[in-house]
Amino acid sequence: MALLDRIPHSEIADRHRPWPRASVTDEGWGCAIDLLAGGELTLLGLWGDAPDVHMALLDERANDAAVVSYRSKDGKYPSVGARHAPAIRLERAMRDLFGLEATGSPDARPWLDLGFWDVRHPLGKQRPAQKPAPYAFLPAEGEGLHQIPVGPVHAGIIEPGHFRFTANGEHVVRLEQRLGYVHKGIESLMAGAALDAAAKLAGRTSGDSTVAYAYAFAQAAEAALQMTPPPRAAYLRAVMAELERLANHFGDIGAICNDASFALMHAQCGILRERTLRAAQACFGHRLMMDVIVPGGVARDIAPEGVAVLRALLAEVRKTFPRLVELYDNTASLQDRTVSTGIVRADYARRFGAGGYVGRGSGRSFDARRNLGYAPYADLKFEVPVLGTGDVNARVWIRIREVEQSLELVEQILDRMPGGNVRAAAAPKGRIGEGVGIAEAFRGDVMVWLRLDGKGRVARCHLRDASWFQWPLLENAIEGNIVADFPLCNKSFNCSYSGHDL
Amino acid sequence: MRRTLIESLTRGPLTEPAPAPDEASLAEIAKSLDRAARARLGRSLSIREVDAGSCNGCELEIHALGNAFYDLERFGLHFVASPRHADVLMVTGPVTKNMREALLRTYNATPDPKWVIAVGDCAGNGGVFAGSYAVAGGVSDAIPVDLHIPGCPPSPTALLKGLIALLEGTNRNARKA
Numbered sequence: 001m002a003l004l005d006r007i008p009h010s011e012i013a014d015r016h017r018p019w020p021r022a023s024v025t026d027e028g029w030g031c032a033i034d035l036l037a038g039g040e041l042t043l044l045g046l047w048g049d050a051p052d053v054h055m056a057l058l059d060e061r062a063n064d065a066a067v068v069s070y071r072s073k074d075g076k077y078p079s080v081g082a083r084h085a086p087a088i089r090l091e092r093a094m095r096d097l098f099g100l101e102a103t104g105s106p107d108a109r110p111w112l113d114l115g116f117w118d119v120r121h122p123l124g125k126q127r128p129a130q131k132p133a134p135y136a137f138l139p140a141e142g143e144g145l146h147q148i149p150v151g152p153v154h155a156g157i158i159e160p161g162h163f164r165f166t167a168n169g170e171h172v173v174r175l176e177q178r179l180g181y182v183h184k185g186i187e188s189l190m191a192g193a194a195l196d197a198a199a200k201l202a203g204r205t206s207g208d209s210t211v212a213y214a215y216a217f218a219q220a221a222e223a224a225l226q227m228t229p230p231p232r233a234a235y236l237r238a239v240m241a242e243l244e245r246l247a248n249h250f251g252d253i254g255a256i257c258n259d260a261s262f263a264l265m266h267a268q269c270g271i272l273r274e275r276t277l278r279a280a281q282a283c284f285g286h287r288l289m290m291d292v293i294v295p296g297g298v299a300r301d302i303a304p305e306g307v308a309v310l311r312a313l314l315a316e317v318r319k320t321f322p323r324l325v326e327l328y329d330n331t332a333s334l335q336d337r338t339v340s341t342g343i344v345r346a347d348y349a350r351r352f353g354a355g356g357y358v359g360r361g362s363g364r365s366f367d368a369r370r371n372l373g374y375a376p377y378a379d380l381k382f383e384v385p386v387l388g389t390g391d392v393n394a395r396v397w398i399r400i401r402e403v404e405q406s407l408e409l410v411e412q413i414l415d416r417m418p419g420g421n422v423r424a425a426a427a428p429k430g431r432i433g434e435g436v437g438i439a440e441a442f443r444g445d446v447m448v449w450l451r452l453d454g455k456g457r458v459a460r461c462h463l464r465d466a467s468w469f470q471w472p473l474l475e476n477a478i479e480g481n482i483v484a485d486f487p488l489c490n491k492s493f494n495c496s497y498s499g500h501d502l
Numbered sequence: 503m504r505r506t507l508i509e510s511l512t513r514g515p516l517t518e519p520a521p522a523p524d525e526a527s528l529a530e531i532a533k534s535l536d537r538a539a540r541a542r543l544g545r546s547l548s549i550r551e552v553d554a555g556s557c558n559g560c561e562l563e564i565h566a567l568g569n570a571f572y573d574l575e576r577f578g579l580h581f582v583a584s585p586r587h588a589d590v591l592m593v594t595g596p597v598t599k600n601m602r603e604a605l606l607r608t609y610n611a612t613p614d615p616k617w618v619i620a621v622g623d624c625a626g627n628g629g630v631f632a633g634s635y636a637v638a639g640g641v642s643d644a645i646p647v648d649l650h651i652p653g654c655p656p657s658p659t660a661l662l663k664g665l666i667a668l669l670e671g672t673n674r675n676a677r678k679a
Contacts, residue, residue: 116599122635152604155583157551157561160601181600182555185634201630207559207655251565268506270569271516277566287657288559327503498557 159497206499212441219437233297297423342489355444465499550588556595
């Protein structure tokens, strides 16, 4: 049974691809909330498109997805967050950006609007800004509790955000995050942007996932324009996506160990990361491979010596990485920090639809490359590692296993790379269409939804980072741990601030 | 662990110049940076990094300065945890309105004499994010900037070049005074 057959709906948008988008009334919206709250469906996204509210849903058993749209009444729609917690922050963000109000929402506080903008509801009916009320952090009561405010400017070279700890001695009783500091208004800049300018913006939503964002954006644009990139472009995209995954996983494995004061792993993994970035530079002319994936294909082919460079990289990593894995596995002082620290409960990972190593470290077997099988992954053989302990150690091991899988993937791709063009002929511009794309970034699935006007420009684009469904789990995972283990837990999540704040 | 350590000792450092042309220019930069840093600062320049709204791409490359290939610390340049310990602020990103106040406070907490390096295209003029309701502009729209290192993101080599330019610039000014 298709996903939409379970939700009463009226018309189905005729230009929405590749999944259907259906208009729903209170009945259908309520039914979708029931299915989310009952664990039948997973929330993929919830965003404003005033006066409509769109919600992307995933049926994990059938690998089927759909979007339902509710037309708000006087700027109001029934709250999803009231019954399904993963929607709460998305609803708060939608209120700040659009002025769309979730009736019955359990949290009336702002989320991205920290009171510094000149306007309220910048993407909806704009109002002059008001002096904001002081932000009320959630209470934690009890004897001997104290608060530790951290950020937005942190001690390391990391992104800004505020963490409010309530602790009893060393033990964390409650952590509350306050994000939004790097909100750049990307979705407002998207509106009216030409397709190539919009692709650049998408590639700068979260720099560490620039390939994944460009990948998902290109998928969405191609779906809306009903075009297919040439097969060689699909394979080149996957090479870049796997190189990005390798570079980030090397960096993360090293940085997690560094936060447990084990600098040797950090130094050795840093070498592997740098070698990967240099290979990317040699192959695609940019260390992070920004702006190489474009709607219609890729902007440039791999350099003539690229295949040899990548094979040398594979050989080097296969030689040194197993020794580092052994080192991680056999160092008791390191394991002492990572095992049983920062546990994410399996039922929470499932309910929040947590992607990447956060979900897969807690038993949620979902990987967009396999479950949605976008090109060229349906043709490639790979495994999706899953572990059940949900601790920092599990998130390290998922990364280790994924490094091994990515090496296999790069090899398969190089062996089977088809020839031919790398970019499809330009699509006709006069087409109005909607498209959705999803790509598996190193930290989880990234979703891009867009609507093109008839002139080759973006009318509305929404980008949803995997972090939206991981940040809230970090608040829970740290509970009962000691304050000193927070950097370790935080690094094992490595959520994006920029990808979340937009 | 023993094998990794012993091999690291016998293999020689990765920081040795390699035959590739970009490696050679890196070695040249490294030499020149070393000289300038010693002359001006006696091997003690502390850098505080501030992300004022970046996409985190610049952070990745600033991080890379610490790896075995670039090894920034051999020049006595190191990143510190507090602006109160810093001589240089390295600021990335367009300055978002939500971060402007935090950036100002960080700047005010940094003791004189201090220098500000704006890192990346966004830090120059807001880059692709210029014009948004949520963006205040480049770094110089919030605090005085001594040097801008362009790039999206600038490579670690470009960052090293920028640090030399800053050190040599401050050297000349000091002599004039």
